[in-house]
Amino acid sequence: MENFEPKIVGFLCNWCSYRAADLAGSARIKYPPNVRVIRVMCSGRVDPAFVLKAFSMGADGVMVAGCHPGECHYIEQNYKAMRRFYMLKQTLVAMGLEPQRFELVWASAAEGQQLAEAIERMTDNVRRLGPLRWAENWADDPQREEALQHIVKEHEEALEVIS
Amino acid sequence: MSKGKLALYWAASCGGCEIAVLGIDEHILDVAKAFDIVFWPCATDGKVRDVEKMPDGSIDLCLFNGGIRTSEQEYMAQLMRRKSKVLVAFGSCAHEGCIPGLANLYNRKAIFDTVYKEGSTTFPENPQDHRPQPITDVPEGKLSLPLFYDTLKTLDQTVEVDYYLPGCPPEAKNIWAALVAVLEGKLPPKGSVIGLHTTVCDECPRKRSEKKIKKFYRTWEIIPDEENCLLEQGLVCCGIATRAGCGALCPQVNSPCIGCHGPNDGVEDYGARLMSALASVIDSQDPEEIQRIIAEGIPDPVGTFYRFSLAASYLRRSKAFGGDGAAAAQPTPLAAKA
Numbered sequence: 001m002e003n004f005e006p007k008i009v010g011f012l013c014n015w016c017s018y019r020a021a022d023l024a025g026s027a028r029i030k031y032p033p034n035v036r037v038i039r040v041m042c043s044g045r046v047d048p049a050f051v052l053k054a055f056s057m058g059a060d061g062v063m064v065a066g067c068h069p070g071e072c073h074y075i076e077q078n079y080k081a082m083r084r085f086y087m088l089k090q091t092l093v094a095m096g097l098e099p100q101r102f103e104l105v106w107a108s109a110a111e112g113q114q115l116a117e118a119i120e121r122m123t124d125n126v127r128r129l130g131p132l133r134w135a136e137n138w139a140d141d142p143q144r145e146e147a148l149q150h151i152v153k154e155h156e157e158a159l160e161v162i163s
Numbered sequence: 164m165s166k167g168k169l170a171l172y173w174a175a176s177c178g179g180c181e182i183a184v185l186g187i188d189e190h191i192l193d194v195a196k197a198f199d200i201v202f203w204p205c206a207t208d209g210k211v212r213d214v215e216k217m218p219d220g221s222i223d224l225c226l227f228n229g230g231i232r233t234s235e236q237e238y239m240a241q242l243m244r245r246k247s248k249v250l251v252a253f254g255s256c257a258h259e260g261c262i263p264g265l266a267n268l269y270n271r272k273a274i275f276d277t278v279y280k281e282g283s284t285t286f287p288e289n290p291q292d293h294r295p296q297p298i299t300d301v302p303e304g305k306l307s308l309p310l311f312y313d314t315l316k317t318l319d320q321t322v323e324v325d326y327y328l329p330g331c332p333p334e335a336k337n338i339w340a341a342l343v344a345v346l347e348g349k350l351p352p353k354g355s356v357i358g359l360h361t362t363v364c365d366e367c368p369r370k371r372s373e374k375k376i377k378k379f380y381r382t383w384e385i386i387p388d389e390e391n392c393l394l395e396q397g398l399v400c401c402g403i404a405t406r407a408g409c410g411a412l413c414p415q416v417n418s419p420c421i422g423c424h425g426p427n428d429g430v431e432d433y434g435a436r437l438m439s440a441l442a443s444v445i446d447s448q449d450p451e452e453i454q455r456i457i458a459e460g461i462p463d464p465v466g467t468f469y470r471f472s473l474a475a476s477y478l479r480r481s482k483a484f485g486g487d488g489a490a491a492a493q494p495t496p497l498a499a500k501a
Contacts, residue, residue, distance in 0.1 A: 049435035052477035069448065076448075083442035086454050091438065091464040095268070096482030138314040138479050147234035147297055147310035148241075154307065155215060 006060035006126040010035040010119070011050065013043045015073040016108045017065035023112030031116035032123040035063065042066065043104075044077025048088045051102065055092075055134050061126040065105040065115065078106075100125040101132065167223040167346070169198035170214070172243055173205055174229030174236040175263045175315060176256035181205040181228070183254070183332035187339045197346055198224070211239070214246055222246045224345050226253040226328070230260045230474060231316040234297075235309035244322040249345065251357075255331035257318040258356075259425050259433070260474025262331075267473050267480035268465060270313040317475050327356040329406055331423035331471060337408055356406065360428050363402030363420050367411035369393065375446035379460025382419065393419045394444065399460070399467055404430070404437040423471050432477045434468035 012018040018039045024031060040046055043066025051062045064085060072078040085104040093099055103122050107115035141147075173181055185191060185206075194200075201222060202209040214222075225247035231237050244250050255261035266274055275294050299306045318324050328341055341357045344350050351357060364371070371392045380397040387393055393400040393414055401422035402414060413420050426433040447453050461467050469476055 047435060048438045049430075049432045049477070052432055052435055056477040056479075079448045080443045082450060083445045083447075083453050083457075084439055086450070087438045087442040087457050087461075087464070088435075090457055090461070091434065091468060094463075094465050094481075095478060132482075134478060134482065137482055138316075141310060141312050143297060143310055144234060144237075144312070148238055150298070150307055151235060151238045151309075155212065158212060 004127060004131055006034050006123060006131070007058065008035045008061040008063055008119075008123060008126060009054040009059045010037045010063040010065060011040050011043070011046045012037055013045075013066040013073075013078075014039055014041045016067035016071070016111075017043075017105070017115060019109035020065075020107040020112045020115040023109065024116045025112075027112055029112050029116045031119045034123045034126075035119050042072065042074050042077045043081035044072070044074065044079075046081060046084070048084055051088060055097070055101075055132065058133070058135070060129075060132045061101040061103070061122060063103050063105060063119070063122055065107050065118075068106040068108055071108065097132075098129050100129060166196075167198045168201045168221060169194070170200070170202040170222045170225040170243065170247065171205070171253075172202070172225065172227050172229075172239060174227070174239065174257070174318075175232035176229035176254065176261065177263075178205070179332040180254040180256070183330075183335065184226070184338060186335035187342075188335070190339050190342075194342060197342075211242070214242060217246050219245050220248050222248065224249045224251065226251050227318055228253040228257050228332075229318075230256045230263050231312075231318065231321045232263065233309035233311050237316075237321055240318060240321045249325045249350075250318075250322070251326045251328055251341070252318040252324045253328050254333055255329065255423050255425065255471045257324075258327045258329055258475070259472040260315055260317050261423075261471050264315050264317070264472070264474030265466060265470070267314055269481070271311050275311075314480050315474050320474075325353050326350065329356055329358055329424040330409065334409055334412075356425075356428070358406060358408040358424070361407045362427055363405045363407050363409065363411050363414070363424070366407045366409070367392075367402055367414045369414060371395070374444040376444050376456070377446050378456060381460070387417055389417055393417075394441075397460075399441065401437055403440045404433060421470055425472055425475075433472040434465075434476055437468050 012021055021037060043064055046064050054062050064081060066078040066081055067073065069078060089099065089102055092102055105118045200207055202214050225243045227243055227250060231240055252258045256263060279289050279294055280292060295308050297308055297310045328337065330337065337358060344357060369392045370390055372395065374395050376397055378397055379399055382398060387396045387398060398419040400414065400419035402420035405420055405422045406424040406427045408424055426436060430436045445453055445456055447456060465473065
C-alpha cells in the first residue's frame with residue numbers, strides 16, 4: 001500500500017471548525033488534501049447515519065469537528081455530538097472498525113493550526129491502517145454463481161425424470 | 164370472479180411468521196375463500212417443481228419470510244419473484260435480516276466452528292471435523308448441499324420487493340389488514356411498508372416527561388414502574404426509533420421495546436436513528452462519564468442498536484469477520500471490547 005492516499009470525510013461545523021479550515025487556508029497553513037470537507041451548521045447536525053453511509057460508500061476515515069465544549073453557537077448541541085460520537089464509536093469498534101478511522105475534533109475559528117495538525121495526524125494514522133473498502137465485506141461468495149446454476153440444473157434433471 | 168393465487172415461503176427465519184399467519188384465526192377461512200393457496204410448504208403439500216411449471220407472474224401474491232442465507236434460499240427468492248405479481252417481504256427477517264442477520268458479526272467459518280466443532284452438543288462427535296460441502300462426489304454421482312453464505316442478505320438485497328410487512332412476527336391484525344388491502348386493490352405505492360407511519364411512542368400509553376438519563380439499566384437490573392416512560396427510567400426502550408403498528412405491546416407489559424418493526428419512513432439505518440436519539444438523552448457533559456454510561460449500560464452495542472436490522476444497515480456486517488474467514492482468527496467482537 002505504498003501509494004495509498006486515504007479518503008477522509010470531514011464534517012465541519014459552520015461556526016468554528018469550518019472557519020478554522022478557512023483560516024488555515026488564508027494563513028497558508030498546509031494540511032493534507034485527503035479530507036473532503038462537508039460543512040454542516042453544527043456538529044450536532046451530524047447524524048450517525050452520515051458517518052455510517054460515508055464508511056459504506058468508501059470513506060477510509062470520518063472526522064467530525066465542532067466548536068469546543070461550552071462554545072457551541074447553538075448552546076449545547078456539540079455535547080450531543082460528543083455523546084453520539086462515543087456511542088457510535090463503541091458500535092463501530094464492535095463491528096471491527098479501527099478506532100483511528102473515526103475521530104472527533106474540537107477546533108475554534110481561531111485554531112486553523114490545530115485543525116490542520118489534527119487532519120495531518122488522522123491522515124497519517126489512516127494511511128498507516130490502509131484502505132477500508134467496507135463494501136467488500138459483503139462481496140458475493142466466489143462459488144455463488146456455480147451453486148445457483150447447480151440448483152437449476154438439478155431441478156431440470158428432476159423434471160425430466162418425472163415427465 | 165376467479166380466485167387469486169397465494170404463495171407463502173420460508174427462508175432463513177425461525178418459522179414464527181408462518182405461525183403468525185394462522186394468528187388471523189377464522190379469517191384464514193376468508194383467505195381460503197379469496198385465494199387458492201398454490202404453494203405453502205409449511206402448511207400444504209406443494210413442490211418446488213410445481214411452482215417452476217407455473218407461468219411467470221401467475222401467482223398474485225407471495226408472502227416471503229426469512230432472509231437469504233444459502234444459495235437454495237436465493238434460488239427460491241428468484242423463483243418466487245419471477246412467478247409472483249406482488250412479492251411481500253413478510254416479517255423482520257425478509258425485511259431487515261432480523262436475529263439471523265446478527266450472524267453477520269461472524270462468517271461461515273466462525274458459524275461452522277461453533278456448530279460443528281466448538282458447540283457443546285457437537286463435540287466430540289465430530290472428531291474428523293466434517294463440514295458441510297456444497298458438492299460431494301460419491302460413486303453414484305454428485306451430491307449437493309446449498310452453499311452457505313458468509314453474509315446473510317435481506318430479501319430486497321437479493322430480488323426486487325414490492326412491499327414490506329414489518330414485525331417479528333407481524334401482528335395478526337396487520338397481516339389481515341395487508342391481505343384486505345391486496346384484495347381490495349388499495350395497496351400503498353410500490354416499495355413501501357404496509358403499516359403505520361409513526362413510532363411506537365405514539366401508541367404507548369405511558370407518561371412522558373423530560374428525558375435525562377444518568378445510567379442505562381439492563382432489563383434484569385430494575386423492575387420499572389408501570390406508569391412512566393421506560394426510557395426515562397433508564398431502560399433502553401427502542402420505541403423512539405421504531406415503527407408503530409404493534410400497539411406498543413412490550414411497553415404495556417413493562418418490557419422495553421426492542422425494535423422489531425424496524426425504522427420508520429425515511430430512515431435508512433435503524434441503528435443510526437436509535438443511537439442518535441439515545442445519545443441525546445444522556446445527562447452528562449463530561450466525556451469520561453459519557454463513555455462510562457455507554458460502556459456500562461450498553462455492553463453489546465450492535466446487538467442493542469441493530470438487533471433486527473444489522474443485515475439491512477449501511478454497514479451490513481462486521482469487518483473483522485468479512486471475506487472468506489482470513490481474519491476470523493481475530494477475537495470476537497464482544498471479546499474484543501472487554
